[in-house]
Structure formats: C-alpha cells, structure tokens
C-alpha cells in the first residue's frame with residue numbers, strides 16, 4: 082500500500098460539532114470469535130487501532146458489549162487519551178455467558194451501561210452514545226421515548242456529548258427527536274441491503290449522519306459480478322468499491338468498516354479515494 086492513503090480523502094462530516102473523516106472504523110471485529118472474548122492476536126489488534134489513526138481515521142464506533150468489554154479495553158490501551166478522536170458507543174444490549182445478544186433497555190441498565198463505558202474507556206464524557214433498539218434484520222419498531230429520555234438526562238448531566246439512535250425506523254427517529262437532538266442514525270445498510278433509502282434521505286435533509294452497520298455486508302460480505310467488474314476496471318477490490326459506493330451515495334453517510342487486519346484496514350482506507358463514474362454508480366445502484 083502507498084503511504085499517501087488517507088481516510089480524509091473522502092472528506093469530513095460535522096458530527097455534533099466535531100469534524101470526523103467520513104471513513105471511520107468499527108471495533109466489533111477486534112474481539113475473539115463470535116464477538117466474544119479477547120482477540121487471538123492482542124498486539125495485532127492494538128496495531129490495527131493505531132494504524133487507523135495514522136491513516137487519518139478519527140471516528141471510532143464501539144460498544145462495551147463487544148467482547149463484552151474487550152473492544153473498549155483495546156481502544157483504551159491503544160488510543161487513550163484519544164487526542165482529536167471521536168468515540169461513539171452504543172447501549173441497549175448485553176451478552177450472556179453463552180454470547181446470546183439480549184436487550185438491556187431498562188432505565189437502570191442504560192445508566193449503568195453509560196457509566197461502564199465511561200469507566201472502561203477512561204473518559205469523563207462520551208462523545209456520542211447511540212441507543213440501540215431491538216431487532217436484527219430489521220427494527221422491531223417499539224417505542225423508545227422512555228429509554229431515550231434516560232440518555233437525554235445523562236447528556237444534560239454532561240456525561241454524554243451527543244446522542245444517536247441505532248436500528249430504528251423513521252417513526253422511532255422522530256420520537257427521539259422530540260426528546261433531544263439526534264446527530265446520527267446507525268442502521269443496517271450496504272450496497273445490497275437498502276431498505277433504508279428513505280431514512281438516508283431524511284437524515285441528509287436534517288443534517289444527521291447516517292452510519293451504516295455492516296457496510297461491507299457484515300458476516301456475509303457483499304458480492305456481485307457487477308461489483309467485481311467495476312473493481313477490476315479500477316484496479317481495486319470489491320470491498321473498496323462497496324465503500325466508495327457508500328461514500329458517494331450521500332454526503333451524510335459515514336462508513337465504519339470493521340477489520341482485524343492491517344492489510345484490510347489499509348485497503349479500506351485506500352477505498353476512500355476511489356472515485357466511481359456516473360455509469361459505475363448507475364450499474365451498482367441496480368444491484369439491490
């Protein structure tokens with residue numbers, strides 16, 4: 082990889098008053114298998130985080146329930162005191178001992194989760210906290226006012242900088258906005274999963290960041306002959322084209338691909354510089 086690759090080549094976004102490079106990083110893949118336990122290669126995980134910063138990444142998406150606790154502990158070890166970095170965590174879920182993903186949306190659970198994140202990350206205030214609502218393939222759509230009010234109170238106490246929502250419908254976003262400002266929405270979206278086209282536009286219209294989870298497809302990487310053809314044409318890889326497509330989709334779209342590999346990290350950051358033509362975009366738009 083060349084040394085002039087930079088996450089900043091895709092431009093910046095104002096995330097609640099902080100400028101973040103639109104190509105960020107998600108910590109979920111730094112843990113052990115099944116997003117449980119420590120990584121096989123602890124030093125390698127630390128090196129990935131530090132290399133991300135060297136490459137201009139300043140937006141880190143995380144959660145105390147990755148590992149659990151492992152991702153935040155690695156972040157702290159590698160990057161504390163986080164000069165110039167914006168940390169975004171999420172609350173609303175927990176893991177049991179077998180690794181099952183459970184809801185943790187009670188008022189006390191939410192307060193405890195925020196305090197746990199503060200302590201584990203070693204900060205006095207978390208830049209952004211997302212309220213993660215239930216559902217996986219799609220949001221269940223249950224009302225979120227009670228939960229969001231708890232986080233809004235913690236924000237008023239100065240423990241949280243800004244608030245976001247995750248795995249939500251348009252209606253849930255509107256519910257949250259009646260309680261406190263929302264700076265980001267984090268939902269499932271990528272080149273082949275586009276249920277959220279309208280929500281991406283709503284967020285863009287309102288100056289809210291839309292931060293897709295599974296930008297590369299998550300556990301099943303995006304794959305399509307059209308992606309491969311365009312990647313070959315640009316001497317690029319399929320993940321790079323998938324990221325470039327996302328970044329060209331809308332200016333409020335921030336990518337947070339996850340990886341445990343420095344090679345993949347560098348590849349993804351280089352993808353931020355890839356410029357797709359209007360014909361490429363039209364071809365790729367037809368995938369989903």
Ligand SMILES: NC(=O)c1ccc[n+]([C@@H]2O[C@H](COP(=O)([O-])OP(=O)(O)OC[C@H]3O[C@@H](n4cnc5c(N)ncnc54)[C@H](OP(=O)(O)O)[C@@H]3O)[C@@H](O)[C@H]2O)c1
Pocket residue numbers: 106107108109110142143171213247248267268293294295296297298299300302320321337338339340341342344345346348349
């Ligand atoms: N709000 C939510 O509910 C929610 C849910 C899921 C995720 N998230 C957040 O979103 C972030 C992104 O999602 P994700 O990490 O699950 O999925 P993703 O970014 O779509 O894909 C990650 C997977 O792609 C592989 N990968 C990454 N770069 C690659 C490359 N250049 N070439 C080949 N393979 C590559 C990674 O494996 P290697 O390690 O081998 O590179 C990993 O298996 C997470 O890290 C997390 O912060 C949020």
